[in-house]
Structures are given as C-alpha cells and as structure tokens.
Amino acid sequence: MTGEAREAFDKMPERNVLSWTAMLRGYVQEGRLKEAREIFDEMPERNVVAWTTMINGYVIHNKVDLARKLFEVMPGKNEVTWTAMLMGYTRSGRIKEAAELFDAMPVQSAPACNEMIMGFGQDGQVAEARWIFDKMTEKDDVPWSSMIKVYERKRF
Known part of the structure; x- marks a missing residue:
C-alpha cells in the first residue's frame, strides 16, 4: 500500500466501514498484518467483510492460531468466513482441526x-x-478435478 493511500485515508473527513475495510485489505494484501490489525482494532464499526478480511489475512500468511482466536470472537460468521478458517487448517496440514471445524459448520458449502x-x-x-x-449433492468441475488429484496423489 502506498503512503499516498494512507495519507488520503487519514485526510478523509468522514470514514465509513467501506473505507476502513479498503485500508485493511490493502495492508493484508501486502502482508503487513501488524498495520492491518491496528486498522481492524481502530474500526468504529466492523461488518462481516472486515472480520473475514482480517481472518483471511492471518490464514494467507500462515498465522492460523491468530485467525482462530479472531474467528472464535467474531459475531455473525458467514460461509466465506468458515471456509477461510477451514483453508487455514487444511493448507497448514492440520486436517484433524479442519475436520472438526467442517463438522461444526452450519452450512457445508461446495x-x-x-x-x-x-x-x-x-x-x-x-x-x-x-x-x-x-x-455433495451438486458437483461441478472443481470437486471432480479434486478427486482426480486425490487419486493421482495416491499412486505416488
């Protein structure tokens, strides 16, 4: 994120959840999680997008335990939030925790x-x-391709 983006944000006479989340997303995308968390903590109002952005930032940068702490206190989780947390566990090889989370999901989306x-x-x-x-009741190319990859991996 450029200094200009932060400067413009700091000069805004009124900020809303959209402008706060834009700053949050910029810091997350750059891997600047400390700054992202500072913005998140300063937000006067947080919606599901802001919460999920911060959780996803931790997941992407392999800070799954921090993501889980935030996930646990998040009000109003949606399917995207649950899946982001699930990805944190699967991609860090924590399959048992992933399976437990998956079983607890209110909706097991595709x-x-x-x-x-x-x-x-x-x-x-x-x-x-x-x-x-x-x-799965509905399968598109993605799960079919995933199963092919699973079976191919089994061969090696």
Whole structure:
C-alpha cells in the first residue's frame, strides 16, 4: 500500500466501514498484518467483510492460531468466513482441526467441501475425501478435478 493511500485515508473527513475495510485489505494484501490489525482494532464499526478480511489475512500468511482466536470472537460468521478458517487448517496440514471445524459448520458449502476433499487427499485420507465427495449433492468441475488429484496423489 502506498503512503499516498494512507495519507488520503487519514485526510478523509468522514470514514465509513467501506473505507476502513479498503485500508485493511490493502495492508493484508501486502502482508503487513501488524498495520492491518491496528486498522481492524481502530474500526468504529466492523461488518462481516472486515472480520473475514482480517481472518483471511492471518490464514494467507500462515498465522492460523491468530485467525482462530479472531474467528472464535467474531459475531455473525458467514460461509466465506468458515471456509477461510477451514483453508487455514487444511493448507497448514492440520486436517484433524479442519475436520472438526467442517463438522461444526452450519452450512457445508461446495467450496468448503472441496477444501476438505483436497485436505484429506493431501493427508493421504482417500476414503475420507471420497466420503465428502459422495456426500455433495451438486458437483461441478472443481470437486471432480479434486478427486482426480486425490487419486493421482495416491499412486505416488
């Protein structure tokens, strides 16, 4: 994020959740999580997008435990938030925690199911990946491709 973006933000006579979230997202995208968290903590109002942006920032930068702490206190989680947290666990190889979170999800969306298929597959748990796949009522190219990858990985 350029200094100009922060300067413009600081000069704004009135800020709303959209402008605060834009600053938050900029810091997250640059990996400047300390600054992102400062913005997040200063926000007078946070919506689900702001919360999810901060959680996703921690996930992307492999700070899954910090993401989980924030996730636990977040009001009004949505499918995107749940899936972001799930991705944190699967992509850091914490499949048991991912499976527990997946089981607790109010809605197991297609992206969440696909994330679990890939997570189980990476962990060598082919039967579990297939169980998730079989449980999906609607399958597009993504879960089919994921299962192919799971079976290909099994060969090696």
